[in-house]
Amino acid sequence: MDLIDQPDHYARFKVEPITFIMQNGLEFWRGNIIKYGSRAGYKVYDGKTQAESEITDLEKIKRYCDMRINQINGKETL
Numbered sequence: 001m002d003l004i005d006q007p008d009h010y011a012r013f014k015v016e017p018i019t020f021i022m023q024n025g026l027e028f029w030r031g032n033i034i035k036y037g038s039r040a041g042y043k044v045y046d047g048k049t050q051a052e053s054e055i056t057d058l059e060k061i062k063r064y065c066d067m068r069i070n071q072i073n074g075k076e077t078l
Contacts (some may be wrong), residue, residue, distance in 0.1 A: 009042040029068045036060045 017038040021031035040057035043052050067078040 009039040012042070013038065028062045029071075032064050033061050036064075 007038070010075070015034050017031075020026075021034055036057045040048060040061070041054040043057065045053045045056060047055065070078045
């Protein structure tokens with residue numbers, strides 16, 4: 001396992017999420033939704049169970065969605 005170039009939680013795809021994100025010029029918020037969605041349930045954080053880790057990544061997705069909604073609505077604080 002290569003934690004930098006090909007972590008297991010991304011290398012399982014035919015196209016790694018970062019390659020898809022960069023080749024398609026996706027915005028930061030959209031890329032992070034794809035990144036966290038792709039690894040949810042596959043990356044285990046230190047000190048967390050697999051289920052807790054999946055919830056963490058799903059919560060991150062919700063946060064990026066909320067930030068984008070706030071941006072669309074013209075709020076200063078995302």
